[in-house]
Amino acid sequence: MSEERKKSSALRISLIAITTAIVAVFTIAIRVPTPVGGYVSLCDVAVVFVSATFGPVTGFIAGGVGTAIADLAGGFGQWAPVSFVVHGLEALLIALIVRSKPDSLVYKLLAAAVAILTVAGGYFLLTGAFLIGFAAALPEVPANVVQSACGVIVGLPLSIAVRKAYRRIDELKW
Amino acid sequence: MRSGTYIYKDSFYHRFDDRAKLIFTLLFSIALIASPSFYPALSMMLLSILLSLFSVGFKESLLNFKRILLLVIFIIIFSPFQKRDAESIISIGSFMLISRDSLFSSVMILFKFVGISFIFSLLLETERIEDIVRALRYFHISYSASLTISMTLSLIPALSYRYSEIREAIELRKGKTELSTLFPSLVSLIVSAVKLIPENASLLEERGFTGEERPSYRSYGMNGFIFTQMLLSVIIPLAFFLWR
Numbered sequence: 567m568s569e570e571r572k573k574s575s576a577l578r579i580s581l582i583a584i585t586t587a588i589v590a591v592f593t594i595a596i597r598v599p600t601p602v603g604g605y606v607s608l609c610d611v612a613v614v615f616v617s618a619t620f621g622p623v624t625g626f627i628a629g630g631v632g633t634a635i636a637d638l639a640g641g642f643g644q645w646a647p648v649s650f651v652v653h654g655l656e657a658l659l660i661a662l663i664v665r666s667k668p669d670s671l672v673y674k675l676l677a678a679a680v681a682i683l684t685v686a687g688g689y690f691l692l693t694g695a696f697l698i699g700f701a702a703a704l705p706e707v708p709a710n711v712v713q714s715a716c717g718v719i720v721g722l723p724l725s726i727a728v729r730k731a732y733r734r735i736d737e738l739k740w
Numbered sequence: 741m742r743s744g745t746y747i748y749k750d751s752f753y754h755r756f757d758d759r760a761k762l763i764f765t766l767l768f769s770i771a772l773i774a775s776p777s778f779y780p781a782l783s784m785m786l787l788s789i790l791l792s793l794f795s796v797g798f799k800e801s802l803l804n805f806k807r808i809l810l811l812v813i814f815i816i817i818f819s820p821f822q823k824r825d826a827e828s829i830i831s832i833g834s835f836m837l838i839s840r841d842s843l844f845s846s847v848m849i850l851f852k853f854v855g856i857s858f859i860f861s862l863l864l865e866t867e868r869i870e871d872i873v874r875a876l877r878y879f880h881i882s883y884s885a886s887l888t889i890s891m892t893l894s895l896i897p898a899l900s901y902r903y904s905e906i907r908e909a910i911e912l913r914k915g916k917t918e919l920s921t922l923f924p925s926l927v928s929l930i931v932s933a934v935k936l937i938p939e940n941a942s943l944l945e946e947r948g949f950t951g952e953e954r955p956s957y958r959s960y961g962m963n964g965f966i967f968t969q970m971l972l973s974v975i976i977p978l979a980f981f982l983w984r
Contacts, residue, residue, distance in 0.1 A: 579944065580937045583891035587896050591900050632892075702811060702819055724930070
């Protein structure tokens with residue numbers, strides 16, 4: 567693949583559209599049942615995968631827009647701006663941390679801590695301030711901690727597995 | 741999966757111009773968030789519910805409410821205990837349980853949350869996604885951004901279907917679906933999706949896409965009422981905003 571092609575607008579648009587769709591599908595369509603009868607969405611798994619594989623810019627757009635589209639499609643439109651900011655920021659920070667030392671376990675643990683803090687803290691602060699109040703946002707924190715921790719635990723190995731299965735994936739980065 | 745939320749009806753709000761509706765949704769939400777007083781917030785919440793009832797009917801409005809019910813319960817249960825520095829309404833001995841201030845702020849949060857939820861749901865239930873994208877194009881969202889959004893929206897059902905095919909194939913091979921088969925399913929889905937990236941890029945280039953701006957082939961016709969509708973979209977939220 568030539569250098570010009572790598573950086574072409576068509577490739578960028580295609581990359582962003584597909585990674586955004588992956589995040590949206592992981593959020594709406596793939597739900598893992600929990601022992602208490604509920605469901606856990608895999609949105610953070612997709613956000614971590616995209617940011618660790620394709621870098622901060624693609625991660626920010628796909629993570630933010632993908633989760634916002636999922637909220638809009640799922641009938642939770644009022645959450646879309648919050649999801650855009652929180653998951654976009656989560657993707658950006660994870661990509662920046664993981665990219666600086668890709669093979670370091672310490673950096674991966676740091677990325678996990680940052681993801682948990684961003685998602686749990688971000689949802690608490692933004693939904694608390696603008697949507698449901700801090701008292702009602704507080705019970706949501708443990709679920710967000712579990713979901714974002716699962717996101718890093720599954721998302722980072724997923725990035726490694728996909729890289730092994732499709733070696734040309736790094737040529738698509740920009 | 742519920743990929744489309746549009747409900748086919750011929751209500752007043754369905755016929756309302758998509759550009760005006762976008763402006764109305766945005767300004768209405770801002771006015772509701774900024775509202776400091778009881779009656780304006782209550783009126784805005786009631787207006788959003790009434791609009792929903794008249795536009796999509798009782799059944800869909802009830803469904804919208806059911807989606808937010810859990811958080812409404814959280815607000816009712818947890819919010820009244822936040823502030824304990826004003827006049828007491830309920831107290832146990834000398835311990836103030838609920839104050840007038842905390843009850844007021846809980847009710848305000850409830851009005852705002854329900855109102856914003858209904859007005860956002862209503863936008864998506866009365867406009868098709870392609871019409872929302874067209875309205876965004878009207879407000880000078882770039883061609884590349886609109887194209888990316890359109891491509892994403894068309895890819896979501898396709899990838900969901902592909903995931904269900906992968907799960908079915910694994911189920912047939914293993915005999916049952918287990919949590920342990922989830923990871924290979926996700927890898928397969930992502931690999932098949934990522935392989936589409938260069939294919940789609942080639943298709944875009946073959947169609948002459950260069951990344952430059954181009955006019956939309958879907959344009960707005962002449963609509964005599966657009967000025968009135970835009971005016972209403974601004975005046976109604978502004979009136980609520982100024983009512984303090």
